[in-house]
Amino acid sequence: MSGLRDNWRIVLLVVLALASVVTLFVPGATVATGNNATASNATSATEAGVTNLQYGIQLDGGSRIRAPIVGVTAENVDLNSTSEVESIENGLVDRFGLDAIDVAARPPTSPAESGTVEVFTRNVTQAQLATALQEQGYDVSESDVRNGVTEDTRAEMVRVIERKLSLSALSGANVQSAQSATGQNYIVIEATGRDIDELRSIVDERGVVRVYTLTPAESGNYSRDQVLTQQDFETIGNVRQREDGGYGVSVTLQDSQAQMFQDHMRQNGFDQQTFCNYDRENPNQSSGRTQSDSARCLITTLNGDVVFAGGVNRGLAVQFADETFVNDPTFSMTTQTRQEARDIELSLKAGAPLPAPLDFENAQTTSLEPALADQFKINSLITGIVAVLAVSIVVYLRYGDPRVAVPMIVTALSEVLLLLGFVSLIQFPINLSHIAGFIAVIGTGADDLIIIADEILQREGVATGRVFQNRFRKAFWVIGAAAATTIIAMSPLTVLGLGDLSGFAIITIVGVLIGVLITRPAYGDILRKLVLDQGDSE
Amino acid sequence: MNDDDTPMSCLPHRKIRRLIRGARTPKPMNAFEVPEVDYDQYTNRQLAAVPLAVLGLAILILVGWWAMTGAPVTPGIDFTGGSELTVVTSMSQSEVGASFDTEPISIQQAAESAEAETVGPNEDQYVVRFQSATTDSLREQAQNADMNLLSSASTAPSFGGDNQTTAVIGVLVAFLGMSLLVFGLFRTFVPSIAVVVSAFSDIIIPLAAMNLLNIKLSLGTVAALLMLIGYSVDSDILLNNHILRRSGSFYESTYRAMQTGVTMTITSLSAMAVMAVVATFFNIELMASIGIVLVIGLATDLMNTYMLNLSLLRWYQFEGVSR
Numbered sequence: 001m002s003g004l005r006d007n008w009r010i011v012l013l014v015v016l017a018l019a020s021v022v023t024l025f026v027p028g029a030t031v032a033t034g035n036n037a038t039a040s041n042a043t044s045a046t047e048a049g050v051t052n053l054q055y056g057i058q059l060d061g062g063s064r065i066r067a068p069i070v071g072v073t074a075e076n077v078d079l080n081s082t083s084e085v086e087s088i089e090n091g092l093v094d095r096f097g098l099d100a101i102d103v104a105a106r107p108p109t110s111p112a113e114s115g116t117v118e119v120f121t122r123n124v125t126q127a128q129l130a131t132a133l134q135e136q137g138y139d140v141s142e143s144d145v146r147n148g149v150t151e152d153t154r155a156e157m158v159r160v161i162e163r164k165l166s167l168s169a170l171s172g173a174n175v176q177s178a179q180s181a182t183g184q185n186y187i188v189i190e191a192t193g194r195d196i197d198e199l200r201s202i203v204d205e206r207g208v209v210r211v212y213t214l215t216p217a218e219s220g221n222y223s224r225d226q227v228l229t230q231q232d233f234e235t236i237g238n239v240r241q242r243e244d245g246g247y248g249v250s251v252t253l254q255d256s257q258a259q260m261f262q263d264h265m266r267q268n269g270f271d272q273q274t275f276c277n278y279d280r281e282n283p284n285q286s287s288g289r290t291q292s293d294s295a296r297c298l299i300t301t302l303n304g305d306v307v308f309a310g311g312v313n314r315g316l317a318v319q320f321a322d323e324t325f326v327n328d329p330t331f332s333m334t335t336q337t338r339q340e341a342r343d344i345e346l347s348l349k350a351g352a353p354l355p356a357p358l359d360f361e362n363a364q365t366t367s368l369e370p371a372l373a374d375q376f377k378i379n380s381l382i383t384g385i386v387a388v389l390a391v392s393i394v395v396y397l398r399y400g401d402p403r404v405a406v407p408m409i410v411t412a413l414s415e416v417l418l419l420l421g422f423v424s425l426i427q428f429p430i431n432l433s434h435i436a437g438f439i440a441v442i443g444t445g446a447d448d449l450i451i452i453a454d455e456i457l458q459r460e461g462v463a464t465g466r467v468f469q470n471r472f473r474k475a476f477w478v479i480g481a482a483a484a485t486t487i488i489a490m491s492p493l494t495v496l497g498l499g500d501l502s503g504f505a506i507i508t509i510v511g512v513l514i515g516v517l518i519t520r521p522a523y524g525d526i527l528r529k530l531v532l533d534q535g536d537s538e
Numbered sequence: 539m540n541d542d543d544t545p546m547s548c549l550p551h552r553k554i555r556r557l558i559r560g561a562r563t564p565k566p567m568n569a570f571e572v573p574e575v576d577y578d579q580y581t582n583r584q585l586a587a588v589p590l591a592v593l594g595l596a597i598l599i600l601v602g603w604w605a606m607t608g609a610p611v612t613p614g615i616d617f618t619g620g621s622e623l624t625v626v627t628s629m630s631q632s633e634v635g636a637s638f639d640t641e642p643i644s645i646q647q648a649a650e651s652a653e654a655e656t657v658g659p660n661e662d663q664y665v666v667r668f669q670s671a672t673t674d675s676l677r678e679q680a681q682n683a684d685m686n687l688l689s690s691a692s693t694a695p696s697f698g699g700d701n702q703t704t705a706v707i708g709v710l711v712a713f714l715g716m717s718l719l720v721f722g723l724f725r726t727f728v729p730s731i732a733v734v735v736s737a738f739s740d741i742i743i744p745l746a747a748m749n750l751l752n753i754k755l756s757l758g759t760v761a762a763l764l765m766l767i768g769y770s771v772d773s774d775i776l777l778n779n780h781i782l783r784r785s786g787s788f789y790e791s792t793y794r795a796m797q798t799g800v801t802m803t804i805t806s807l808s809a810m811a812v813m814a815v816v817a818t819f820f821n822i823e824l825m826a827s828i829g830i831v832l833v834i835g836l837a838t839d840l841m842n843t844y845m846l847n848l849s850l851l852r853w854y855q856f857e858g859v860s861r
Contacts, residue, residue: 066697181704196673196690362694365673372624372688379820383813390812394805433761436825439813440765443806447772450805454798474784481723481775486768488715492708493764498701500824501761508765 007529013522017414020421024051053420055192056429056503059377061370062192063199066499067363068184069157069356071120071149072129074140079115080107088117091136096124101208101353106152116150120356148185149356156355157187161203164350165191168202174429178497187358192429196367205303206354207347214278214297214309215268224299227264232257234329236348239341247341248334251348258329262320269296270312271321278309300333302347307340308333364499380435387439388413391446403530404453411523412445418514419507433500437507444486444508445515448479449523456527468528475524483516572800574793577848585849589842593739596746603749611745614754617702619695621668621676625685628661635666637683638676642666648821663688665821671695705760712764713737716771723775729782732850733774736842740770744834753831758824762831769806769832770839773799774847781851788855796844803843807836 004011057064079085085105092103096119104118119129126145133140149157154177165173173191180186191199211228237250253261265271276297300308310333312320319325335341347353368376391412396405416438423430455475456468486508493505577585600610615622620643627634631645648663668676673692680687693701716737721730741763753759780795781788814829 180700181707182700184700196677362696364691364693364697366689366691367673368689369687376822379822380817380825383816383820383822383825386816387809387813390808391805394801394808398801398805432822432824433758436758436761436813436828439809439825440828443809444768444772446805446809447769447802450802451776451798454794454801477783478772478776478779481719481779482768482772485716485719485771485775486765488719489712489764489767489771491715492711493761496704496708498704498708498757498760501757504761505764508768 007525009518009522009525010529013411013414013518016421016518017417020417020424023421023425024053024417027052051420052424052427054424054427054429055373055377056431056434057190057192057366057368057373058431058433058500059373059380060192060429061368061373062190063194063196063365063367064188064190065196065199065203065358065360065363065365066178066186066188067358067360068186069120069149069154070122070359071118071153071356072124072126072145072147073149074117074129074133074145075114076144077105077115077117077133077138077140079105079117079138082107088133088136088138092117092119092129092132095132096121096128098124099208101206101355104153104355106150118149118153118356120149120153153355154185154187156352157358160207160350160352160354161187161189164202164207164346165189167346167349180497186363193370196365200360200365202346203354203358204360206357207343207350208301208303208353209344209347210301212299212301213264213268213270214276214299216295225264225268227261228253228257230348230350231352232261233348236345237332239338239345241338242334246334246336247338248332249341249345249348250330250332253329255326255329258326261329262323262325265312265320265325266323270298271317273314273317274311276309276311278306300344302340302343307335307344310334376432380432384435384439384442388416388442391442395446395450398450399453404457404527407523407526407530408446408449408453411449411519411526412442415441415445415511415515415519418518419511422510422514423507428506431500431503433504434507437504437511440504440508441511441515444482444512445519448482448515448520451475451478451482452520452524453527456524456531465528465532468524468531472524472528476521479516479520483512486512572797575796575844577789577792577852582849582853585845585852589739589846592743592838592841596739596743599746599749600742611748611755613698613702614756615667615669615693615698616757617698617705617755618669619671619693619698621671621673621690621692623666623668623673623676623680623687624663624689625666625680625687626661626663627683627685629683629685631662631664634664634685637685638666638668638679640668640670640676642668646821661686663821665823701757705755705757709741709760709763712767713741716767720771720775724778724782726782726854728850728854729778732847732854733771733778735850736774736839736847737767737770739842739846740766740835740839743838744831747834748831751830753827756823756827758827759831762828762835765828765832766835766839769803769836770842773803773839773843776802777843777847778851781855788852792848799843800840803836803840807833810836 056062077088079088085107088105089100089103092098093100098119098121102120104120105115106118107115117129117133124132126147127142130140130142130145158175158177162173162175165175173189173194175187175189178186178188189199189203207230209230210226212224212226214222214224217223232254233251234254235252237252240248240250242248274296277295278297278299296311297309298312299306316325316331319328333341333344335344388409392405392409395408396402399405399408419438419441422428423434428434452472452475455471490505490508493501494509496502603612604610625634629637631647635642635645644665644667646665646667648665670676671692671694673690677687677690717730717734720733724730724733744763744766748755748759776799777792777795780791784791784794786794810829810832812829814826814833817823817825817829
């Protein structure tokens, strides 16, 4: 009993080391919340590797995009009612010739705040927005207008991108909003195992889907009326190839929108079969089209480009005519290519367009093929092992006595084991920078163990438990101080958003903490046991 | 519990001594021992002169570099913006360069490529860097030229500029935090400033060395510089602690601190040297640059701790305190 109690540090280390082995190697151990499992947010069941470690894009292949959001924001705008919101938005849309989705006015959410007005385009400068708002009668100076968008917009960006990525079956995708030390906000999108082109194509465009009707107007022209936006849809089917070779997406409207849509269609002559000769090349040249009563089109645009233009077939026309459409408000959009159909599907399923475009001109991208990642994985593992060997050899040469050196090396390795267990438990994706962090931890770990060993063994004298206690405490003052400086030196990196480096810093800090709190005290106990047992045995 | 109060008999005591001796004086064949430096021979001025001269030279190099290139250290593409492609191809280095519309700023051939699975016979793996930050067209050109594209990375210039500011802020905050902590720990001016000056020199000298070795400032080297703050302070704190807070003469304390401290630094240094060599061989740039900068920094730290810091401490102990 007393043995257990006296050696509780060693016991704790062994228990934690075993727990780490379990979290590392037992399949599913990271998801199951055992006694040691804290807030494990592990969800994705990745392909079963030898370990439960999660690898980041550098070690698993994949792509990452870090891009700012295009936009300017006016703050401290004194707007309170929804009617004001509308008048500001409409005013800006007219003034700058913008699309409605490129403007967002938000009343304050609490009395302490003030309203904001955002414009999501490169074409409006800070000064222009300030002037425009001033002319609408708002007390906004140029200093109230900054580059970037509001927090609400950033959160919405993250939500929409996350949704699009999950829909596109990009496994292991991770989206977050980050801020650099200079106050620049940007969105970080990371997807393991994917090509950069693939990832770009998903977030490149806003994914704005609109449905218009094109009907003959009196002057011989055609009038184009927007009837639906992507928020109006209830369910979206999957892309299917049709018998005629085209691709179709079956869509169902929300009940609240179905009636309006049906009324609009009835009023505009879609209650009978219509034919569409929409000329994609020259949409404005109406003269080239068949002038007849039945020439009516239903048009779907994606990001402003027409992807579907077609007439209403007999079956659907009948539904509009006898007003049964509202009972099952479903119709099918067809496209010529699978990609177009897929894009429509994805954009519609995302439920909302990206609130603002991403600024790819000022972005940072990284993309790695899985083959190169594998190469990095193996090579960095070798690098780590060789570094451990180097430390072991130096330590052995210095102490000569394996009874001091071997526990030292084992303890230093157990630090890495606990750290691996930890990252595996929280399913932290490991990159190259983290492996550098592991090696740094081995370095500081060995340093501290040397301090303990020297302190306890160096000075001759009565080797009683009390003396050990005392020396141990002295060694710990230095170790604690050294650990504190390392943590302080590394902590700016954890928050500064320097990409890879925050991971390096986090691993180093966690490693130092594990070392100071768990493994290094345990090594002190091992040494104490070693020397005192020596005494008992004779 | 009762272990603490058990007095030791004579017999085990001898055994312990043997163990201690074993630990301290290993066999000369396979061991190294920290040499006992005869500090008595040198004055404080002489001791401090060498590291201060090196520091002065380093500052001179950085200032000169600044005057010549516009930056104290040449920033890499992490900070200037640019792109980097990793390709595998049977083409020669110059053929690779000629395959792109824009001329690359550097082409680096991976050393171990022959053994990697990604590389076929008669093929080589290259890392090609460009000033331009548009990977789209570069990727296309690489693929059109029959290169197997393994990775691509790009940083827009604005992003790089942002990184640069951020990195400078990071290093400053880390250094300031470390300084405050050291002053808080020792609460006396001279020993604290000795640590801070040593740490400062530990960062400046590797920076100057980077210029001479043609290593550009990257995120990896910034991490290494921050790591150096942590590593270098370890041995300084140890030295201060032994001299100021322990019984025993100045030189006894110094020797004890050196035995531990030099072992520590040599251990870290060997780990980092190995990491630098292996990672360079494998063309893992991030780890290689962290390794190289730390090797230089740790070597600098040996000099700064046991010459600069020590001379300041000795002055403080023998002259400063009595005044």
